[in-house]
Amino acid sequence: MKKILTMLALCVVMAIGGEVVVFAAANTTYAFNELIQKYSQIAPQTKIKLSLGASGGLVTQIQNGAPADVFMAANMDFAHKLYESGFALKAPVVYAQGALAIFSIRDIKLNANLKDLEATKSLSIANPDIAPYGKASIEALKNANEYDKLKDKIIITQKISETLSQALSAADVGFIAASAMYDEKMSKYKEGENFVLVDQSLYTPIDQGIVLTKKGESNQEAKVFYEFILSDDAKEIFKKYGYNTPK
Incomplete structure (x- = not known):
């Protein structure tokens, strides 16, 4: 059922398009061009609006009303901080190390x-x-x-x-x-x-966490992008840029 719903959501995204606002840790800068290129093959009508910065600063911006749909932190602590303060839909998961x-x-x-x-x-x-x-x-x-x-x-x-x-x-x-x-x-x-x-x-392993924000809950494109970052296609790109990836 989940796969069917995901496919239906993807069909809507491909047909309509829209915008996903992504706040991401600065270390992902180098991988993001390729990530966006790959995602555009999946959802060519969707625009990714990317804001890069230090994770702590991005958390503060979101908590102060910045309109992020997806937050990709440089560690799990900052992703958890956003979730525990009520700004994310569910607990973060690791997208790369x-x-x-x-x-x-x-x-x-x-x-x-x-x-x-x-x-x-x-x-x-x-x-x-x-x-x-x-x-x-x-x-x-x-x-x-x-x-x-x-x-x-x-x-x-x-x-x-x-x-x-x-x-x-x-x-x-x-x-x-x-x-x-x-x-x-x-x-x-x-x-x-x-x-x-x-x-x-x-040093402690740098597990990097991703969350879908409360704002992103109503954005179907954001949900599809979130799933893409956790997909095998995205993992292969992260590996190319020196990251380890969860199985």
């Missing part, structure tokens, strides 16, 4: 265990209060027993995508979402030379 990397264009030795960074003059990290990847970065430094040595060199940005911008310009090293390195524009930078994946034992 993010990975943390360190990146540099300088002549700096990069290690998965975060050792040998003392010579760096600056490290760019997303605000750990609102950006889950920033929180994971601080956690990893502390678990590696490197935080006290490096804390005075940390430059805080407001979202994870800005740490990459900093590392491409002023900062010696950026703690970035690994997904950024799978973007075509970054293909000239090499793993082991310009970036390494941070040892995943140093």
Whole structure:
């Protein structure tokens, strides 16, 4: 019955079209062009209006009345926060699991265990209060027993995508979402030379959660987009951009 209802909903979406307002964590930036392209094959009449940012800031915007239909957080905590405050229809589910990397264009030795960074003059990290990847970065430094040595060199940005911008310009090293390195524009930078994946034992797994908001309840297109993000097609795209995906 559920499959029949989903097919009927999809037929309506394909016939009528409309708009879905998606608020998504900044780390999904690099995968979203391909996600939208794939979704347009399913629902060519539907427009996806995308707003990217730090998850904590996006939660605040939605709670203050921002018209999001779907929220894709950078971790489960922020997705749960929206649900528990009454702004989502049901508890969040994991759509992808993010990975943390360190990146540099300088002549700096990069290690998965975060050792040998003392010579760096600056490290760019997303605000750990609102950006889950920033929180994971601080956690990893502390678990590696490197935080006290490096804390005075940390430059805080407001979202994870800005740490990459900093590392491409002023900062010696950026703690970035690994997904950024799978973007075509970054293909000239090499793993082991310009970036390494941070040892995943140093930080709590970054389970990224999705919810359909109360506003999205009346938007049939939003329901179809929500199901698409949890589909095998979307999982394959997330895998291409360095994410692990739930089974």
